[in-house]
Amino acid sequence: MIELCLVLQLQLSSSLPVKLLGRFVNDFMVGSTGVATTYLLSLTGRDYAALKGSAMAVSQWMFLTALSQALGVTAKSKKPWGEVLFLIDHIIYGALIAVLVSKFGDESLFPDGKGNEQPKNHKNKPPVISYKGIFA
Numbered sequence: 001m002i003e004l005c006l007v008l009q010l011q012l013s014s015s016l017p018v019k020l021l022g023r024f025v026n027d028f029m030v031g032s033t034g035v036a037t038t039y040l041l042s043l044t045g046r047d048y049a050a051l052k053g054s055a056m057a058v059s060q061w062m063f064l065t066a067l068s069q070a071l072g073v074t075a076k077s078k079k080p081w082g083e084v085l086f087l088i089d090h091i092i093y094g095a096l097i098a099v100l101v102s103k104f105g106d107e108s109l110f111p112d113g114k115g116n117e118q119p120k121n122h123k124n125k126p127p128v129i130s131y132k133g134i135f136a
Helices: 002-008 016-044 049-071 082-104
Strands: none
Touching (some): 016 049, 016 082, 049 082
């Protein structure tokens, strides 16, 4: 719901349009974090995937927390462990996303060559993105 406050700059509301917009914004943030984690693993390989995913999720948490406080749209939590639990939730989410992407993602996404061998009749596809052309 913090994303809802960032978009509307309103206090939490129980009206249906506000809940639907909050759900949409939350789903968008979840999806964008998953895509960013996939690109990170594609560029750097699948080693330490859980750590990389957690780092992506923590950076999202820091961005959301800092932005919401800078805009003044969040009230101070009455629960002392609220922000800590919100951070832990993001860490678990990021690690889970990265592990699932590294486990079930297509082999052509990852430059490290770990995982199952591709069938002989499989055409070698280049990775979706490549860092070699960026720095050359």
